[in-house]
Amino acid sequence: MFVCLFFSFVVAQAGKNAETLQPVRHANVADGQRLYAANCAACHGEAGQGAPETTAGFQRPSSFPDFTRCDQTTAELDTAYKAVILHGGPYRGFSQIMPSFSGVFTVQQVGDLVAYLRTFCTNPHWPRGELNLPLALGTEKAYPEDEEVLTGRVNIQKSSGAEFHEIHEQRFGVKNQIEIDTPLMFERPQQNWYGGIGDITFGLKRVMLSSLRTGSILSLQGEVVAPTGNYLRGLGAGTTTFGTFAMFDQLFPTNTFIQFQGGGNLPVDTRKAPQNVFWNTAIGQSFAADHGLGRLWSPMVEFLASRDLVTGAKTDWNVLPEMQVTISHRQHIRGDVGISFPVNDTVGRPRQLMFYILWDWQDGKLTEGW
Ligand code: HEC
CATH class of the missing domain: 1.10.760.10 (Cytochrome c-like domain)
Incomplete structure (x- = not known):
């Protein structure tokens, strides 16, 4: 029902201010x-x-x-x-x-x-900012960013637990970006809370194709997840994991957009953590106040699928409706909040409240642009 409401809302808003928002x-x-x-x-x-x-x-x-x-x-x-x-x-x-x-x-x-x-910038290979679609909570976007993102996910059902990430993203060259993701995990399986640092990820993203004319961008990312979290406490996988995935984002003339991310995780020691493949999709619509020039609202819904490569494992599906909004006038500070609903295989998979605060630090200091 949530999803139906979301779509009728999106259709009602689509195209209202498409003209000024477009390149x-x-x-x-x-x-x-x-x-x-x-x-x-x-x-x-x-x-x-x-x-x-x-x-x-x-x-x-x-x-x-x-x-x-x-x-x-x-x-x-x-x-x-x-x-x-x-x-x-x-x-x-x-x-x-x-x-x-x-x-x-x-x-x-x-x-x-x-x-x-x-016309002052004469190198046509730089991907254009229009293809920097609103960041979704679960689906990685294709555009390379200069961003600092603080994310959180909190169990709102079943066992208590929470996870926070500080993600540093920095571009270099025309098409590349590095990423360092440091998680902080908290769990309470029984009486007591405990927590600590989780497995730190180092990632490298590269844009393979981007076209403002067609509204498309395709990127690849490779990552290494280091076993920095405490395995015995359940805060880390206890083994190094190599991850790789592709991202394809498409912006339509109505400011509707779709983002895909698909890939896999390959732990070195598969006795500690299973190999896994995933496929994420985010569909959304941006619309802005003030004839397309003011505050930008982007409702989205994500469909997240993940499957461990072990015999008898199911594909776990989650649906995640959310809303991203620009907070500062410069739109370099944005927030997003949503709820992730497990659709199947719900044993041990709680509903989670998810959110982030994002700062595009190329576009101004935290104190600027208000
Ligand atoms: C009186 C001087 C002045 C005139 C005339 C002027 N500008 Fe500016 N413009 C500035 C200054 C100063 C800034 C930087 C503001 C800041 O960074 O706080 C700026 C910023 C901009 C930006 C923002 C760039 C960004 O980072 O987002 C654009 C675009 C721009 N000007 C375009 C124009 C255009 C087009 C014209 C002519 C129609 C024009 N300006 C006329 C002084 C001027």
Whole structure:
């Protein structure tokens, strides 16, 4: 029933503000260039790197953009640029030196300007930020991130237990990202709580294909899970595990999206932990206040399947409805909360409350962008 409600909600919202949320299409770059020279170059420089401070007449904020730096610009959404051009810097928690051009330009002209800004980055291989779909609670996304994520899952049924992860994700080069996941586990099988650090994961992600035109991105990840958790206490697998998986994400023109993740885990010592394969799917819809430029809400539902490769094992299914929302004006701090429901094989598999807080640290400090 939850799922039906969710979908009727999604269908009702879909397409409402698809237009502004979408990347710029059918823009006239020559018009954008003309508008830029007349209205922006005095501060941002003819070459997009910023006018000299002596002529610009202001001190550059630390977040002042250099539009030629692909590493800084490609992760930014067209809508983020449109929002700042239309409503001025403070709309996204930037400096008020960046003026509002609301009433000055038409929507088409803002699109033309953004298309022109995009020409300053000349390397087309950087995956575009539009393909950075809302992170789901159970399904890893394909886009490489510069993020700090704090996640939690708490049993709300059966035995008491909770698990928290601090996940550090950092891009390098055009298409790569490393990841370090440190878990903290708490359990109370009988009377007493005990807890400690779990198995730490080191991961490497690489984008294989990405296309803003088709809205698709495909990545591969390899990981090593080190047996840092206490095996005897049940806080770790007690053996090193190698994991590998593929992620494919698709964004549709209505801002509906689907994310797939499939792969396997291969423990070195299969007497301690079984080999396992999994297949995760997240389906969601983003919609934003203020004609697609304001706070972004992304309801999702995930279908999570996992199977241990031992004789007689069942495929465990979970359904996980959730909601992600942007918290800061800059949208670099986001939260997500949902409940994971085991659908079958429910013995020893409790319902869990799941949540995260995410900080895209490339986009600003924790204290900035409010
Ligand atoms: C009076 C100087 C000034 C003018 C004129 C100006 N800008 Fe800006 N702009 C700034 C400053 C300063 C910032 C950085 C704000 C910050 O980082 O806090 C900025 C930031 C931006 C950003 C945000 C980049 C990001 O990181 O998200 C965009 C996009 C932008 N300007 C586009 C334009 C365009 C297009 C024009 C012309 C239509 C324009 N600006 C005109 C000063 C100006």
